[in-house]
Amino acid sequence: MPRFFISGGSSVAGGVAFIAGEDAAHARVLRLHIGDRVIVCDGNGQDHHCSVTRISPDMVEAEVLETRSCPAEPSVRVTVMAGLPKGDKAEYIIQKCTECGASEILFFPSHRCVMKLDRGAGEKKLSRWQRIAEEAAKQSGRGVIPRVGLLGGLDEAFNTAAATDLPLFLYETGERETLKEAVESAGAIRTAAIITGPEGGFEGFEAELAAMMKLRVCSMGPRIFRCETAPVAALSALMYATDNL
Amino acid sequence: MPRFFISGGSSVAGGVAFIAGEDAAHARVLRLHIGDRVIVCDGNGQDHHCSVTRISPDMVEAEVLETRSCPAEPSVRVTVMAGLPKGDKAEYIIQKCTECGASEILFFPSHRCVMKLDRGAGEKKLSRWQRIAEEAAKQSGRGVIPRVGLLGGLDEAFNTAAATDLPLFLYETGERETLKEAVESAGAIRTAAIITGPEGGFEGFEAELAAMMKLRVCSMGPRIFRCETAPVAALSALMYATDNL
Numbered sequence: 001m002p003r004f005f006i007s008g009g010s011s012v013a014g015g016v017a018f019i020a021g022e023d024a025a026h027a028r029v030l031r032l033h034i035g036d037r038v039i040v041c042d043g044n045g046q047d048h049h050c051s052v053t054r055i056s057p058d059m060v061e062a063e064v065l066e067t068r069s070c071p072a073e074p075s076v077r078v079t080v081m082a083g084l085p086k087g088d089k090a091e092y093i094i095q096k097c098t099e100c101g102a103s104e105i106l107f108f109p110s111h112r113c114v115m116k117l118d119r120g121a122g123e124k125k126l127s128r129w130q131r132i133a134e135e136a137a138k139q140s141g142r143g144v145i146p147r148v149g150l151l152g153g154l155d156e157a158f159n160t161a162a163a164t165d166l167p168l169f170l171y172e173t174g175e176r177e178t179l180k181e182a183v184e185s186a187g188a189i190r191t192a193a194i195i196t197g198p199e200g201g202f203e204g205f206e207a208e209l210a211a212m213m214k215l216r217v218c219s220m221g222p223r224i225f226r227c228e229t230a231p232v233a234a235l236s237a238l239m240y241a242t243d244n245l
Numbered sequence: 246m247p248r249f250f251i252s253g254g255s256s257v258a259g260g261v262a263f264i265a266g267e268d269a270a271h272a273r274v275l276r277l278h279i280g281d282r283v284i285v286c287d288g289n290g291q292d293h294h295c296s297v298t299r300i301s302p303d304m305v306e307a308e309v310l311e312t313r314s315c316p317a318e319p320s321v322r323v324t325v326m327a328g329l330p331k332g333d334k335a336e337y338i339i340q341k342c343t344e345c346g347a348s349e350i351l352f353f354p355s356h357r358c359v360m361k362l363d364r365g366a367g368e369k370k371l372s373r374w375q376r377i378a379e380e381a382a383k384q385s386g387r388g389v390i391p392r393v394g395l396l397g398g399l400d401e402a403f404n405t406a407a408a409t410d411l412p413l414f415l416y417e418t419g420e421r422e423t424l425k426e427a428v429e430s431a432g433a434i435r436t437a438a439i440i441t442g443p444e445g446g447f448e449g450f451e452a453e454l455a456a457m458m459k460l461r462v463c464s465m466g467p468r469i470f471r472c473e474t475a476p477v478a479a480l481s482a483l484m485y486a487t488d489n490l
Contacts, residue, residue, distance in 0.1 A: 072467040099474050101466075140468045179490060221346075221490045222317040223385045229344050229477075236478040237485035245424060245466045245482055 002030050002038045003138045005145055010040050012064060017050045019060040027060045038062055045073050045143040070143025074101040074244035077191045079164065080231045081106045081157040083198025084113050084150075089228040090125070091132050096232040098136035098146050101239050105133065106160070108151040112200030122150050154206060158213045161193035169195045169210040169217045170234055171202055172224065179234060182216040183241045192238060196230040247275050247283045248383045250390055255285050257309060262295045264305040272305045283307055290318050290388040315388025319346040319489035322436045324409065325476045326351045326402040328443025329358050329395075334473040335370070336377050341477040343381035343391050346484050350378065351405070353396040357445030367395050399451060403458045406438035413483075414440045414455040414462045415475055416447055424479060427461040428486045437483060441475040 004010045009021020017040040019027050032038065032052050040048045040062065047070045050062035080097045084090065084107040097105050109116065117125060129148040137145045151157055161167035166186040168179065183189070195215070211217050225233060239245040249255045254266020262285040264272050277283065277297050285293045285307065292315045295307035325342045329335065329352045342350050354361070362370060374393040382390045396402055406412035411431040413424065428434070440460070456462050470478060484490040 072469075074466075095471075096474050096477075099468060099470050100478055101468060140470065142468065178488075180485060180488065221319075221484070223344060223346060223387065224317075225344050225385065226340075229341055232341075232474075232477060233345055233481040233484075233490065236481035237490055239466070239478075240425060240482035240485055243423075243425065245478065 002027075002032070002036075003141065004038065004040045005043045005134060005137065006040065007043050007134065007145060012040055012042070012048050015064045017048055017062045017064055019062065020058065024058050024060060028057075032060055040064075041070060041143055043143075043145050045070050047143060070141070072141045073143045074239060074242070076189050076238070076242045076244060077103040078235060078238060079104040079106065079160060079191075079193045080235060081108060081151065081160065081193060081195045082231050083108060083110045083196065083202075083227060084117065085198055085227050090129060092228045093231055094129050094132045094146075094148055095136045097235055098133050098142065099140040100232060100235045101142075101244055102146050102235060103144065104147045104149070106149045106151050106157065108154050108157045110154045110198055111203045111206060113198040117150065126150060154209075157195050158210060158215065161195055161215055162213050164191040164193045165189045166192035167195075167215040168193060168234065168238075169207065169215040170197070170220055170230055171207045171210070171217050172219070174204075174207065176217050176219040179218050179220055179237060180241075182218045183238065189242055194231055194234045194238065196234065197227060199227050247272070247277070247281075248386065249283065249285045250288045250379060250382065251285065252288050252379065252390060257285055257287070257293050260309045261298075262293055262307045262309055264307065265303065269303050269305060273302075277305055285309075286315060286388055288388075288390050290315050292388060315386070317386045318388045319484060319487070321434050321483070321487045321489060322348040323480060323483060324349040324351065324405060324436075324438045325480060326353060326396065326405065326438060326440045327476050328353060328355045328441065328447075328472060329362065330443055330472050335374060337473045338476055339374050339377045339391075339393055340381045342480055343378050343387065344385040345477060345480045346387075346489055347391050347480060348389065349392045349394070351394045351396050351402065353399050353402045355399045355443055356448045356451060358443040362395065371395060399454075402440050403455060403460060406440055406460055407458050409436040409438045410434045411437035412440075412460040413438060413479065414452065414460040415442070415465055415479060416452045416455070416462050417464070417469065419449070419452065421462050421464045424463050424465055424482060425486075427463045428483060434487055439476055439479045439483065441479065442472060444472050
């Protein structure tokens with residue numbers, strides 16, 4: 001069923017949903033008719049199931065028939081934090097991690113990051129990235145659009161992760177537990193964080209710092225993942241382990 | 246460590262590895278020096294650990310120091326079979342599933358497939374796809390290059406899957422078990438198959454046929470995955486479940 005988010009220019013008031021702004025253009029592409037069913041989601045996990053009542057060039061109105069929780073939101077709130085990658089890899093991470101159920105997707109500069117963003121370029125990227133998250137949330141039936149953000153550095157990622165039930169730091173070498181050992185020893189998991197490196201990986205001192213911050217430094221097995229594949233594979237595994245896949 | 250496959254133009258004979266053909270070009274890009282360590286893999290799970298002894302413009306020779314099993318091969322042999330997708334999504338599936346440990350990656354035309362390939366176009370695609378699998382196998386440290394292939398139809402995918410310990414058919418609607426239920430009730434898993442649909446998904450009769458063929462028709466949870474994300478997420482989950490992640 002076509003899905004719109006209130007953040008996308010649509011709104012709901014007095015039992016009527018108004019599909020406007022950029023969403024109106026999307027509605028035109030979908031060639032909606034009077035009586036068609038659509039979902040207008042509040043972006044906070046609540047779905048308004050609606051029936052289209054009026055169509056004009058810049059707005060679609062729809063009657064709210066029923067409001068209920070979006071079934072697609074996972075029971076665990078996962079923050080994915082990835083080293084800022086080059087090219088379109090960040091977009092890939094955002095799209096795939098949204099489908100896999102991430103709640104937040106944040107990028108950080110780290111020691112071996114090749115990519116640098118100045119403030120202006122960062123803001124432009126962020127608005128593009130947030131649109132990609134919204135598109136993927138619509139397409140996959142999510143009730144929440146993951147927040148996309150840029151962190152100042154790895155220390156911010158560590159602090160964000162440390163506040164969760166399962167702060168995972170994925171590292172390629174050295175003494176580490178497996179992802180499964182970390183997940184299975186965590187007890188009830190309501191929140192989790194997945195930290196993965198940029199193209200060049202992490203420096204040894206970054207992994208040491210993660211361990212000092214009580215993050216779970218763990219491996220993803222003997223294969224080397226690309227920086228854009230690692231968060232998707234780890235998130236899929238975590239969703240599977242917590243009965244969300 | 247730089248990694249070459251015998252299939253890529255390299256060979257090993259009498260304790261000496263010869264890095265030639267396309268691999269020689271790759272070796273030039275890497276700027277190898279005498280004494281550098283490289284791995285020449287037989288593509289069958291055996292790694293020859295070598296030291297470079299001679300460099301010429303079209304060949305690098307290296308002494309085999311030790312031969313041992315590649316540690317990156319998973320304990321379960323997984324055949325991924327996906328509905329033939331449009332654009333570059335097949336390439337994406339090949340690259341990511343190679344990283345995640347697939348043994349074979351096969352595409353099939355099905356009822357709702359938009360993409361059609363004639364024989365000539367198919368052969369050209371296949372040779373390009375096989376190169377992508379080889380590149381991804383090198384980069385991720387695999388000991389086997391997954392075989393990439395085109396099946397004649399969904400029936401071939403069903404037959405291939407039915408011969409494995411865990412034939413998974415991922416379907417979006419209706420009565421299904423979860424992926425986890427299917428995996429956990431399978432007992433020892435030495436071989437598995439993951440079948441996912443094209444952009445338009447599967448028809449109901451295709452899922453019914455899968456059930457009749459004793460495939461495990463199962464869901465991937467309440468979120469809708471893109472056709473290129475589903476195999477990667479399912480394979481990651483299966484590798485996690487079988488202690489290969």
